[in-house]
Each structure stands twice: as structure tokens, then as C-alpha cells.
Amino acid sequence: MQSAATTEKLIDNFGRHVNYVRISVTDRCDFRCVYCMSEDMTFVPRARILTLEELAQISTAFVELGVEKIRITGGEPLVRRNVVKLLGDIARLEGLRELTITTNGSQLPALANKIRDAGVRRLNISLDSLDHDLFRRLTRTGDLDTVLQGIEAARTAGFDKIKINAVILKNRNHHEVVPLVAFASERGMDISFIEEMPLGAIEEHDRAEAYYSSDEIRSDLEKRFTLTPTSETTGGPSRYFDVAETGTKVGFISPHSHNFCDTCNRVRLTAEGRLLLCLGQEHSVDLRHVVRSFPGDRDRLKDAIRQSMSIKPQGHDFDLTEKPIIFRHMSATGG
Numbered sequence: 001m002q003s004a005a006t007t008e009k010l011i012d013n014f015g016r017h018v019n020y021v022r023i024s025v026t027d028r029c030d031f032r033c034v035y036c037m038s039e040d041m042t043f044v045p046r047a048r049i050l051t052l053e054e055l056a057q058i059s060t061a062f063v064e065l066g067v068e069k070i071r072i073t074g075g076e077p078l079v080r081r082n083v084v085k086l087l088g089d090i091a092r093l094e095g096l097r098e099l100t101i102t103t104n105g106s107q108l109p110a111l112a113n114k115i116r117d118a119g120v121r122r123l124n125i126s127l128d129s130l131d132h133d134l135f136r137r138l139t140r141t142g143d144l145d146t147v148l149q150g151i152e153a154a155r156t157a158g159f160d161k162i163k164i165n166a167v168i169l170k171n172r173n174h175h176e177v178v179p180l181v182a183f184a185s186e187r188g189m190d191i192s193f194i195e196e197m198p199l200g201a202i203e204e205h206d207r208a209e210a211y212y213s214s215d216e217i218r219s220d221l222e223k224r225f226t227l228t229p230t231s232e233t234t235g236g237p238s239r240y241f242d243v244a245e246t247g248t249k250v251g252f253i254s255p256h257s258h259n260f261c262d263t264c265n266r267v268r269l270t271a272e273g274r275l276l277l278c279l280g281q282e283h284s285v286d287l288r289h290v291v292r293s294f295p296g297d298r299d300r301l302k303d304a305i306r307q308s309m310s311i312k313p314q315g316h317d318f319d320l321t322e323k324p325i326i327f328r329h330m331s332a333t334g335g
Contacts, residue, residue, distance in 0.1 A: 009066045010305070012277075012312040020069040020266040021062050025055060025083055027271045029076040031104050032140035033128070035167050035196045035210075039140055048272045052082060054291045056089045058269060061301045068097040071124075075271065078107035084114045091119025098122065102165070106142065108150030112157040121160040124192075125151055128166050129173045130183060138172065155187060163251075164191040170212040177217050178224050185246035192238045192251035193217045214239075214252035221250065237264075255279075261315025267308070275305070277312035285311075 010018040027044050029037070050058070059070060070090060077083060078101070091099045100122040101115065108125070127147060129135040135144040154162050164184045168174050177193065184191040195214055218241075221227060226244035238251030261278075268276040273288025285308040287301065294300045 007066075008064070010309055012309045014312075014314055016264055016312075018265055018267055018309065018312070019067050020071070021059075021067050022071045022073050022266060022268045023055065023059065024073045024075065024269060024271040025050075025052075025077045025086065026075040026080040028079055029074055029104070030079055030106055031076065031142045033104075033126075033142075033167075034138055034140065034172075035169065044272050048288075050271060050273045050288060050291075052086045052089075054273070054288070055086055057291055057298070057301065058273075058287055059090045060093060061298055061305060063093045063095045064298075065302055065305055066095075068095070069100070070096060070098070071100045071102060072120075073102045076104050076106065077101055078103055078111055078115070084111065084118050087115055087120055088118040100124065102126070103150075104139075104142065105147035105150035105154075108153045109146065112150065112153040116157040116159055123154055123159050123162045124165050125154065125162065126165045126167075127151070127180070127183075128168075129176055130179055131176070134173060134176075138169075151187070162187075162189050164189055165194060166191065167194045167196055168212045168217055169196060169210040172210060174212045174217070174220070177220050181221060181225065181243065181246070181248075181250060185243065185248040188248065190240075190249040190251065192253055194253040195255055214254040218252065225250075264315070267312070275308055277308060278315070281313045283311045283313050 012018060026049065032039050032041070062070070072083075072087065072090075074080070080086075087099065087101075090096065099120050101120055102124040103126070105125045105127070125147070128138050129144070132144045135142060135147075151162070164180065166173075166177075166180050168177060181191055193214065195212070196210060218227065225246070227241040227250060228244065230240045230242050230249065232240045232249070237253050237255075239254070240249045240251045243250055264278075268279065269287065270276060273286060273291070275285045275287050277283040277285075285304055287304060290297075290301050290304045
């Protein structure tokens with residue numbers, strides 16, 4: 001990755017500089033996490049999913065428009081066939097400062113070295129429980145031992161940074177926040193705790209009942225650890241705290257209790273090419289239509305992205321007491 005070759009910036013109507021894009025390469029996943037999707041999911045037909053070439057074209061256009069950070073997501077991005085080639089193509093883009101992946105860890109035993117060699121330097125790995133039975137209940141299909149092996153494979157591969165992400169649900173796994181911090185810190189990793197986001201209808205899961213705020217998590221942690229606020233940012237929504245006892249950091253992603261919309265610097269591309277301007281709203285632009293109707297026309301693609309900034313909303317308005325106003329599941333949105 002080299003220094004930026006463009007001085008252009010994507011600026012929305014509220015003066016926010018968009019320099020971070022989260023790109024979903026698939027809506028499919030080998031887990032069925034209770035907060036992310038229904039147990040019996042219908043996935044997008046493959047013909048509607050962007051090809052690897054189209055994903056590379058769109059990534060190139062964003063970097064030429066001043067985007068410095070791309071995060072590859074899903075679904076589970078590492079189940080996408082030939083995704084390692086795509087990662088290599090994106091990592092070589094001149095001007096891109098950081099390429100990262102969010103993964104559930106299941107494919108890391110086989111792929112950690114390959115994605116590191118492709119140019120990925122940072123990983124976020126989801127880990128919501130250290131209890132085998134609870135992990136299975138939360139993921140429905142996941143195997144904790146495989147994920148733990150994946151974490152160790154990633155550590156051995158030598159990534160610059162590995163961070164754990166945990167979605168915390170009241171009366172499910174909220175009692176594990178201290179053990180999760182201990183697990184991460186013992187391995188030199190930071191951890192972020194995430195409030196559940198109300199995307200998609202999941203009948204068997206009551207989000208209002210399961211909501212556990214970042215403030216409650218912080219209170220639980222402060223019974224064991226000394227947390228000091230830090231000004232550190234990684235370009236995402238986490239608020240970070242230094243943990244005095246471990247030398248690592250704890251982050252909180254708080255779409256409900258501490259809305260972060262005023263500093264939003266990112267947009268999301270779904271696996272079927274819909275550019276979402278806000279996680280919690282439906283404002284979007286169909287980039288698949290652009291790349292398929294005008295193949296190879298980079299200028300037209302870049303112009304569509306520029307114009308999308310005019311409809312990026314000021315923020316979201318999540319309400320756990322209502323049925324979801326966003327019917328797409330998190331797996332379709334891009335995690």
C-alpha cells in the first residue's frame with residue numbers, strides 16, 4: 001500500500017469526510033448467530049452478488065476518491081470462493097492505507113497465512129462466549145474450538161493487529177465480559193463490546209429484553225479493571241479505554257446509548273452492490289447497476305459515488321421497543 005495518489009475527498013452534506021468503506025463480499029455465513037440472522041435464512045441468488053472483478057473495480061474507484069481504509073465483511077467473508085485473490089488486488093491499490101477483515105474465525109485455521117500474505121494487516125475476530133455450550137447456542141452452528149484455533153493461527157501468522165469483537169446480550173452472555181477481556185489481554189489483543197443493532201426481524205429473539213448497554217458493561221468491568229478513556233481512534237465507532245492492569249484496550253460500540261453518527265466517516269457496500277449511506281437507514285445507491293450497465297466506465301462509477309454523498313443521512317434512530325424499521329439482516333448489510 002502506497003501513499004495516496006489523489007487529493008479528492010468524499011464530503012457529505014453535513015461536512016463529514018468519508019474515508020472508510022466496509023465491503024461485504026457475501027451474505028452467506030457458516031454460523032447463524034441469534035442477533036444477526038434467522039436460523040432458516042434465504043440468501044441472495046448468486047447471480048445478484050457482485051463478482052470479484054466488480055468488487056475490485058468498486059474498491060479501486062473508492063480509493064481514487066480518497067478512501068484510505070477498506071474493511072472486508074460478510075456474512076462470513078472467508079467463505080467466499082477465491083476471496084484471497086480479491087484481498088491481494090485491493091491491498092495493492094495505490095493510496096489505500098489499511099485493509100482489514102471482520103471474520104467469525106472459522107476459516108482462519110486454513111486461511112490465516114494466506115490472507116496475511118495477500119496484504120491484510122489487521123483482523124477483527126468475533127467471539128461472544130468462551131463457554132462451549134453457550135457459544136453453540138449463540139451461533140447455532142459454530143464450534144468454539146475451531147474459532148480458538150483460528151485465533152491462534154492468526155496470532156502465529158503475524159498480523160499487525162488482532163482485535164476481538166463481542167456482541168453482549170443480557171441474560172445470555174453479559175456475565176462473560178470480564179473473562180473475555182482477560183482472554184484477549186492474555187494474548188495481547190484489544191477487545192470491543194458491541195450493543196446489538198436492530199436489523200432484520202428475528203422472531204425467536206427479543207432485542208429489547210436482551211439489550212445490555214455499554215455503560216452496564218463498563219460498570220461490570222470496573223469491578224475488576226481500571227479503565228481510563230483514551231483519544232485513540234481506528235477510524236470506526238469504538239470509544240476506547242486503556243486497561244491499567246493489562247496494557248491493552250477495551251472499546252465500546254454503542255449505537256443506542258452513545259450514538260456516534262455525528263462523526264460517521266463510513267459507508268457500506270452490500271454483497272449485491274447496494275451502497276448504504278447509513279447502517280440504520282435505507283438511503284442507498286445501486287452500484288451493481290452502474291458497473292453492469294456501463295462496464296469499465298470508471299468515471300461514471302466514481303460520479304455515482306460522489307453523488308451518493310448528497311443522500312447520506314445525518315444519522316440513525318434505533319428503537320428497540322419497536323419492530324425493526326430496517327428489515328435487512330446484519331448479514332445482508334455487511335457486518
